[in-house]
Amino acid sequence: MPIKIEKTTKWVSPVIAIFLWEILAILISDPSILPYPLETFKFWYKLAVEGYMGNTLFQHTTMSLIRVLLGFTMASIIAIPMGIIMGWIRYAESALGTIIETLRPIPPLAWIPLVLLWFGGTSILSQAIIIFIGAFFPILLNTISGVKSTPKILVEAAYTLGTNEKELVRKVVIPSSLPYVITGLRIGLGIGWMCLVAAEFMGVKNGLGLGAMMIFFHGAGIPEGIIVGMLMIGIIGLIMNEIVIFVEKRTLVWREEVGLRLGV
Amino acid sequence: MRRSVKGFLLVIIISTVLFSGCTAKPPEKPEKVKVRLGYLTADLHQLAYYVAKKKGWYEEAGIEVIPVEYINGAFEMDGFKANEIDVGYLGTAPATIKHANLDIPIQILAQVNNEGSAIVVGKDKGIKSVKDLKGKNIGIPGPGTVQHFLLLKALSQVGLESKDVSLVYPMPGKSMLDNLKTGTIDAFVGWEPFNAAAVEGGYGEILITSHEIWPSHPCCVLATRMDFKRNNPETIQKLVDIHVRATKWIKENPEEAVRYGVEFTGRSEEAVRLAMKNIDFAYEPNEEGTKTYLTELLEFGIIKQEKVPDKDQFIRDFFDKSFVEKTS
Numbered sequence: 001m002p003i004k005i006e007k008t009t010k011w012v013s014p015v016i017a018i019f020l021w022e023i024l025a026i027l028i029s030d031p032s033i034l035p036y037p038l039e040t041f042k043f044w045y046k047l048a049v050e051g052y053m054g055n056t057l058f059q060h061t062t063m064s065l066i067r068v069l070l071g072f073t074m075a076s077i078i079a080i081p082m083g084i085i086m087g088w089i090r091y092a093e094s095a096l097g098t099i100i101e102t103l104r105p106i107p108p109l110a111w112i113p114l115v116l117l118w119f120g121g122t123s124i125l126s127q128a129i130i131i132f133i134g135a136f137f138p139i140l141l142n143t144i145s146g147v148k149s150t151p152k153i154l155v156e157a158a159y160t161l162g163t164n165e166k167e168l169v170r171k172v173v174i175p176s177s178l179p180y181v182i183t184g185l186r187i188g189l190g191i192g193w194m195c196l197v198a199a200e201f202m203g204v205k206n207g208l209g210l211g212a213m214m215i216f217f218h219g220a221g222i223p224e225g226i227i228v229g230m231l232m233i234g235i236i237g238l239i240m241n242e243i244v245i246f247v248e249k250r251t252l253v254w255r256e257e258v259g260l261r262l263g264v
Numbered sequence: 265m266r267r268s269v270k271g272f273l274l275v276i277i278i279s280t281v282l283f284s285g286c287t288a289k290p291p292e293k294p295e296k297v298k299v300r301l302g303y304l305t306a307d308l309h310q311l312a313y314y315v316a317k318k319k320g321w322y323e324e325a326g327i328e329v330i331p332v333e334y335i336n337g338a339f340e341m342d343g344f345k346a347n348e349i350d351v352g353y354l355g356t357a358p359a360t361i362k363h364a365n366l367d368i369p370i371q372i373l374a375q376v377n378n379e380g381s382a383i384v385v386g387k388d389k390g391i392k393s394v395k396d397l398k399g400k401n402i403g404i405p406g407p408g409t410v411q412h413f414l415l416l417k418a419l420s421q422v423g424l425e426s427k428d429v430s431l432v433y434p435m436p437g438k439s440m441l442d443n444l445k446t447g448t449i450d451a452f453v454g455w456e457p458f459n460a461a462a463v464e465g466g467y468g469e470i471l472i473t474s475h476e477i478w479p480s481h482p483c484c485v486l487a488t489r490m491d492f493k494r495n496n497p498e499t500i501q502k503l504v505d506i507h508v509r510a511t512k513w514i515k516e517n518p519e520e521a522v523r524y525g526v527e528f529t530g531r532s533e534e535a536v537r538l539a540m541k542n543i544d545f546a547y548e549p550n551e552e553g554t555k556t557y558l559t560e561l562l563e564f565g566i567i568k569q570e571k572v573p574d575k576d577q578f579i580r581d582f583f584d585k586s587f588v589e590k591t592s
Binding site for chain 2: 201
């Protein structure tokens with residue numbers, strides 16, 4: 001019963017948001033500033049079914065997803081092993097710590113001018129690099145924290161049972177730090193997705209991508225298109241987050257904390 | 265008591281004399297009219313504004329210009345909408361599209377330039393004619409821009425279509441240069457001084473100028489918010505007079521104009537000199553060219569049909585030539 005109620009209450013806030021949007025649009029009474037929800041949904045349908053200037057919403061979304069997943073995968077491949085090394089080997093952390101802490105506060109978008117200069121900006125690599133920078137640090141730092149949080153008792157027990165270091169890391173440290181890594185992945189994916197719009201402002205092939213689409217609709221004076229782009233980014237971000245939570249739930253069901261948080 | 269009455273009267277008389285003296289004295293300088301003027305970053309097409317500013321012609325006419333810089337015309341149109349600016353130098357494309365689609369109440373007072381764009385190709389890309397653009401990645405500022413239509417026109421002139429090339433957008437001018445340099449695009453359709461900068465940088469060459477594609481096509485214009493024009497017709501006349509004067513001056517003093525162009529755009533003297541050759545600085549409103557452009561925007565679906573029920577009427581309402589006519 002409570003789960004049923006929760007499923008219904010989930011939809012309360014979006015309905016209220018649409019209602020408030022309608023009220024605000026009526027108060028402003030200028031669709032060129034804030035279009036009405038119904039007009040926006042109609043345009044959304046048109047964009048999805050017929051497309052605009054030869055590009056459909058599906059094509060825009062697919063290209064954006066490819067860019068984000070490419071950048072995110074690159075970040076994961078580098079940040080997770082690096083985090084394990086830095087978390088486990090103290091010298092590695094002190095050697096790399098300063099440069100990491102210097103680069104970390106630089107916003108991903110501040111790299112754009114340099115990326116433009118080095119790679120031009122319109123290649124998929126350039127856009128993936130911006131997303132990579134956004135996703136890299138949360139994954140790295142969470143992995144380091146995860147490795148460092150491995151309970152001492154587990155490490156000592158494993159040594160007592162005669163395991164070597166390589167096996168200890170593989171069989172004890174990595175599984176124990178997984179919840180942290182997954183949290184890092186979730187944050188990294190979220191930030192990567194947030195960087196997407198700026199990454200696509202640098203120019204994309206055939207104007208395909210949700211960020212590029214929004215810039216086009218701004219130039220064309222079609223605010224409905226801008227809002228559709230924003231909503232699509234929000235909804236996909238939500239879905240991606242749900243997917244990571246689902247994976248977390250499946251793989252870490254053994255962990256009491258995760259079970260409690262997810263209501264398992 | 266009598267003494268105090270006398271003293272009171274004396275004070276009244278003295279202050280009255282002083283006060284009347286103050287009011288009777290004519291003001292030394294008439295108050296300047298403040299005008300918020302929008303223009304685009306380092307756009308050589310809009311050199312007339314910079315020349316007029318540097319020559320002190322606005323001040324001379326009793327106008328205090330508050331400059332507002334925009335990175336593109338679409339943002340400048342938002343500036344008009346938000347009442348950030350009263351007049352502005354901007355491209356015909358964003359002015360027409362956003363005036364039509366968003367009902368932003370502006371009017372074109374004068375032309376700023378015609379032509380001034382070109383298709384620029386990477387030097388080592390082996391592109392020798394428009395036909396060679398088939399299958400290439402071509403940067404444009406965005407769909408519906410003058411540069412986009414110039415490309416479509418150029419392609420159709422040799423029997424190619426939009427689907428024969430890969431368009432890359434959105435792309436500001438500087439980004440076009442970076443991408444051509446790194447080879448991520450094979451060509452771009454840009455405006456001056458970026459075209460000349462690619463040539464001067466040694467990595468780009470002009471394949472075809474916009475003069476060859478569409479002679480006398482409209483480019484930048486001087487526009488104003490309608491309410492500002494209604495309330496300040498004299499100031500508008502002065503601004504148009506200054507614009508005409510600056511445009512004529514640029515044409516009559518090309519060498520000196522290059523110097524101003526270097527200052528305005530930050531580009532080298534060679535690049536600016538080369539760029540100036542491709543720009544037709546003008547002030548006579550280009551209604552015919554704008555109508556042709558409007559027709560294409562409607563066909564393309566960028567401007568909503570219901571917004572322009574009658575093209576001729578739209579153009580008539582969009583232009584106010586009376587100020588230029590008075591100047592001439």
